[in-house]
Amino acid sequence: MGEGWPVMGTTIVVGITFGVVARQAGLEPIEITAMSLLVFAGASEFAMVRLFSEGAATPLVIATVLFINLRHLLMAASLRPYFMRAPPARRLAAAFFLTDESFAMATSHFRRGGTSLVYYVTFAVALFVLWNLSTLAGIALGSTIGEPRRYGVDFAITATFVGIVVLAVRRPVDIAVAVVAAAVAGVLALAGASTVAVITAGALAPALAVFVRK
Amino acid sequence: MIWLAIVGSAVATYLTRSLPFALNVRRRLPPAATRYFEALPVAIIAALVGPAVVAPGGMLTQGAEPLAAALVVATVAWRRSLLAGVIAGVAAVALLRLV
Numbered sequence: 001m002g003e004g005w006p007v008m009g010t011t012i013v014v015g016i017t018f019g020v021v022a023r024q025a026g027l028e029p030i031e032i033t034a035m036s037l038l039v040f041a042g043a044s045e046f047a048m049v050r051l052f053s054e055g056a057a058t059p060l061v062i063a064t065v066l067f068i069n070l071r072h073l074l075m076a077a078s079l080r081p082y083f084m085r086a087p088p089a090r091r092l093a094a095a096f097f098l099t100d101e102s103f104a105m106a107t108s109h110f111r112r113g114g115t116s117l118v119y120y121v122t123f124a125v126a127l128f129v130l131w132n133l134s135t136l137a138g139i140a141l142g143s144t145i146g147e148p149r150r151y152g153v154d155f156a157i158t159a160t161f162v163g164i165v166v167l168a169v170r171r172p173v174d175i176a177v178a179v180v181a182a183a184v185a186g187v188l189a190l191a192g193a194s195t196v197a198v199i200t201a202g203a204l205a206p207a208l209a210v211f212v213r214k
Numbered sequence: 215m216i217w218l219a220i221v222g223s224a225v226a227t228y229l230t231r232s233l234p235f236a237l238n239v240r241r242r243l244p245p246a247a248t249r250y251f252e253a254l255p256v257a258i259i260a261a262l263v264g265p266a267v268v269a270p271g272g273m274l275t276q277g278a279e280p281l282a283a284a285l286v287v288a289t290v291a292w293r294r295s296l297l298a299g300v301i302a303g304v305a306a307v308a309l310l311r312l313v
Contacts (some may be wrong), residue, residue: 001265010253010296010297012298013296013300014296024269027216028272031216031217031220034220035223036215036222038221038223038224038245039220039223039224039227040227041227042225043255043258043259044223045287046262047258047259047262048219048220048223050262050266051217052216053289057289058215058222059220059222059273060220061219061222061223062223062226064224064258065223065226065227065228066223066227067227067254067258068254068255068259069226069227069230069231069256070230070251070281071251071252071254071255072227072230072231073234073251074231074248074251074252074272075234076231076232076234076235076295077234079234080234081265083235084235088236090220090228091235092232092235092236092262095228095231095232095235096228096231096232097252099230102222104259114265115269142294151232151304151308152303152304152305152307152308152309152311153304153307153309154270154271155270155279155282155303155304155307156303156304157266157301158262158263158266158267158283158303159261159262159269159281159283159286159302159303159304160296161259161263161304162283162286162287162290162295162299163265163290163296163299163300164259164266164286165259165285166290166291167290167294167300168255168256168259169256171252174253174256177256177257177260178256178257178260179251179260180257181256181257181258181260181261181264182260182261182263182264182308183258183264184261184264185261185262185263185264185265186264186265186267186268186269188262188265189264189265189268189269190268190269191237191272194265194269194272197261197264198258198261198264198265198292199258200256200263201261201264202254202257202258202260202261203254204256204257205253205257205261206250206251206252206253206254206256207250208253209249209252209253210246210251211217213249214227
């Protein structure tokens with residue numbers, strides 16, 4: 001479990017950032033807490049805050065979150081052989097805590113020959129607890145910062161997204177996908193279509209990855 | 215309406231996490247679909263960046279946000295640290311807005 005410390009550290013930092021940013025965007029503490037407890041998906045929660053502050057319609061928020069999280073289907077499908085050994089109730093409960101991070105840790109555990117779900121569950125639930133505690137800390141901190149624009153705090157959410165994208169790039173085509181998605185969404189937003197900009201650009205750009213194999 | 219969006223998003227997210235453990239999906243996705251889904255998170259998150267950089271708060275940027283975003287790219291690519299990138303970006307945007 002020792003190899004999980006960097007991931008836990010990042011979770012705490014991003015969780016605090018999320019609480020601060022969501023509070024600054026005008027969401028109520030109870031709403032922010034509910035997002036971290038029920039949705040428990042960092043990028044989606046940040047996206048929701050942005051869409052809420054732009055007044056996006058409810059179906060659009062849900063559709064955007066669904067799109068961001070479709071990758072879970074791939075991760076769950078790859079963990080399926082190991083999970084299917086557990087009773088249905090247990091594996092469906094364990095599925096709630098599936099994240100990019102717990103997937104990565106579980107995959108390396110199983111590749112080393114592990115078979116038990118205990119390793120995954122321990123790590124995944126620890127991340128859930130840390131994420132929610134740091135969200136709470138961020139909410140408290142966010143309520144005390146007076147004027148976010150003056151300190152550049154409003155930019156923290158954008159900087160977080162930029163960093164997530166940079167860290168997620170694995171192949172050259174990922175860079176092209178990211179640049180095209182950002183450019184298309186930026187143009188659409190300038191044209192006044194800011195709420196549909198994200199889902200339109202986000203759904204179109206991955207087509208590049210279908211045709212380019214590098 | 216915010217509550218409906220939160221609960222709806224929670225249900226949508228849980229479905230993506232649990233469906234492969236609930237259904238008997240034996241068939242693998244075609245490679246093209248796999249490549250599409252693998253690129254999807256990067257695309258959506260990058261798409262969130264575009265409007266925030268060119269039109270923060272709905273108004274055309276005066277240059278602080280694109281410059282700061284470029285600095286975040288450089289910092290994270292160099293240090294491989296999200297925290298370093300966010301600190302650099304926030305500090306840069308605060309300074310650039312003073313100029």
